[in-house]
Amino acid sequence: MAKKDKNNDNNPLKQIIGHAKEYGFVYQSSEIYDGLQAVYDYGPYGNELKKNLKELWWQSMTRLNQNIVGIDASIFMHPLTWKASGHVDSFNDPMIDNKDSKKRYRADVLLEEKAAEYEKAGDNAKASALLQKMGQLLDAEDLEAVRQLIIDEGIVCPVSETANWTEVRQFNLMFSTQVGSVADDASEIYLRPETAQGIFVNFLNVQKTARMKIPFGIAQIGKAFRNEIVARQFIFRMREFEQMEMQFFVRPGDEMKWYEHWKESRMKWHKALGTPEEKLRFHDHDKLAHYANAAADIEFDFPFGFKEVEGIHSRTDFDLSQHQTLSKKKQQYFDTEINKNYVPYVVETSIGADRLFLMVLSNAYTEEMVGEGDKAKMRTFLKFNPVIAPVKAAILPLTKKDGLPEKGMEIFESLKYDFNLIYEEQQSIGKRYTRQDLIGTPFCIAVDHQTLEDNTVTVRHRDTTEQERIAIEDLHGFLSKACSLRNVFDKL
Numbered sequence: 001m002a003k004k005d006k007n008n009d010n011n012p013l014k015q016i017i018g019h020a021k022e023y024g025f026v027y028q029s030s031e032i033y034d035g036l037q038a039v040y041d042y043g044p045y046g047n048e049l050k051k052n053l054k055e056l057w058w059q060s061m062t063r064l065n066q067n068i069v070g071i072d073a074s075i076f077m078h079p080l081t082w083k084a085s086g087h088v089d090s091f092n093d094p095m096i097d098n099k100d101s102k103k104r105y106r107a108d109v110l111l112e113e114k115a116a117e118y119e120k121a122g123d124n125a126k127a128s129a130l131l132q133k134m135g136q137l138l139d140a141e142d143l144e145a146v147r148q149l150i151i152d153e154g155i156v157c158p159v160s161e162t163a164n165w166t167e168v169r170q171f172n173l174m175f176s177t178q179v180g181s182v183a184d185d186a187s188e189i190y191l192r193p194e195t196a197q198g199i200f201v202n203f204l205n206v207q208k209t210a211r212m213k214i215p216f217g218i219a220q221i222g223k224a225f226r227n228e229i230v231a232r233q234f235i236f237r238m239r240e241f242e243q244m245e246m247q248f249f250v251r252p253g254d255e256m257k258w259y260e261h262w263k264e265s266r267m268k269w270h271k272a273l274g275t276p277e278e279k280l281r282f283h284d285h286d287k288l289a290h291y292a293n294a295a296a297d298i299e300f301d302f303p304f305g306f307k308e309v310e311g312i313h314s315r316t317d318f319d320l321s322q323h324q325t326l327s328k329k330k331q332q333y334f335d336t337e338i339n340k341n342y343v344p345y346v347v348e349t350s351i352g353a354d355r356l357f358l359m360v361l362s363n364a365y366t367e368e369m370v371g372e373g374d375k376a377k378m379r380t381f382l383k384f385n386p387v388i389a390p391v392k393a394a395i396l397p398l399t400k401k402d403g404l405p406e407k408g409m410e411i412f413e414s415l416k417y418d419f420n421l422i423y424e425e426q427q428s429i430g431k432r433y434t435r436q437d438l439i440g441t442p443f444c445i446a447v448d449h450q451t452l453e454d455n456t457v458t459v460r461h462r463d464t465t466e467q468e469r470i471a472i473e474d475l476h477g478f479l480s481k482a483c484s485l486r487n488v489f490d491k492l
């Protein structure tokens with residue numbers, strides 16, 4: 001049973017953070033030094049879960065679509081890349097400091113939170129008027145007026161509770177570092193703030209060497225870095241995180257058709273993984289980024305409300321054209337079907353592996369009352385789809401004698417090449433079941449005295465706690481069927 005921290009009882013996010021730490025999913029980075037803000041490490045089960053999520057995404061992109069191939073580009077890129085993409089000039093957040101608490105906030109987030117308060121109080125008109133005004137001021141880069149709006153709205157720092165605000169300043173989110181031994185401006189390079197640019201600069205390499213014909217896509221999974229000002233909400237917003245991005249290159253004019261296709265396809269993917277429909281929604285952007293002609297987010301109902309988990313963006317030919325201009329290398333494709341040269345348009349799907357992890361974990365976290373009367377108690381378990389569960393099955397001999405451990409190890413050895421398993425013989429079987437529930441293992445395989453007689457085992461199902469007897473020789477087939485990526489793919 002999960003240890004209960006009284007302070008966490010009514011805060012679902014804190015419960016999940018506590019559970020993630022206690023059961024080996026996510027730890028604060030450098031915790032022994034009191035941690036590093038907005039940077040996290042994945043423990044033994046978290047690491048497995050994240051790897052499974054990445055694998056599922058990767059195979060969904062590259063194996064299910066013959067016209068999508070993958071690459072693995074570097075984190076460091078030529079500095080002009082970020083000039084071309086617009087990140088040097090406009091990858092900014094407006095920040096404001098409270099002079100008393102010395103805490104830093106995103107000015108837009110303070111106003112958005114105020115609007116959310118109005119909405120909660122039922123005053124939707126006031127909320128949207130505030131958001132509209134904020135949008136106009138930010139578009140006009142009138143930062144002094146943004147500050148005044150914060151003051152007029154009576155927004156105070158939650159720590160000092162004062163409105164003693166500095167001016168609003170733009171803050172670039174890119175981390176920079178020095179390449180080589182001489183620290184001058186010319187050697188300053190950035191840690192990539194998105195993986196997409198590694199795909200754009202390799203567009204022609206991939207198109208030519210893999211002989212791709214438009215429409216086609218390039219997928220990539222990799223680290224990205226952003227010096228986020230508001231770094232809260234656990235792994236939702238990190239300074240070092242992983243993105244899974246796919247850029248789909250299309251004929252100019254076809255982009256809206258493909259944008260709709262990828263919107264639907266990605267939503268379907270989330271549902272196929274088992275996320276309930278009512279916890280997912282689209283948010284179409286009214287205000288578009290400088291590179292986009294259409295954009296939507298897929299939002300999930302996190303413990304702190306509906307928030308973006310994935311973005312689908314129609315990026316036009318902005319990135320390739322920019323790279324063409326700055327590199328002075330043509331970024332064109334000759335379309336033999338229409339006998340024309342053009343810079344392709346791009347539709348992108350972009351999801352954070354860590355945000356997806358938080359979504360899957362929040363969705364899986366389940367508390368259920370079992371038993372009745374005095375015997376009633378809470379059962380906590382993680383209801384992961386077996387396809388992504390960190391551990392697929394635990395092999396548990398009922399006792400440590402009579403040859404049961406040997407039989408258990410035999411089963412473990414026969415299955416370990418294909419499935420991530422745990423073998424455990426310490427403690428009572430009930431305690432061992434509970435421990436597997438807490439890390440979300442879908443099946444517990446108990447080896448008992450009957451096993452020695454007829455070569456069958458009991459398989460306990462995590463979600464129902466029901467048990468069934470299965471022949472040892474059928475275990476491989478049983479687990480393969482339950483944990484196959486096909487279970488998700490078939491629903492796409």
Ligand code: ATP
Nearest residue numbers: 228236237238241308309310311350351352354355
């Ligand atoms: P937000 O508005 O939440 O900052 P964004 O619109 O800047 O996100 P994109 O630039 O579109 O995000 O990045 C694509 C995806 O990368 C997001 O949908 C999210 O899943 C993930 N992502 C972006 N920033 C972070 C971060 N700081 N920590 C974890 N994941 C992130």
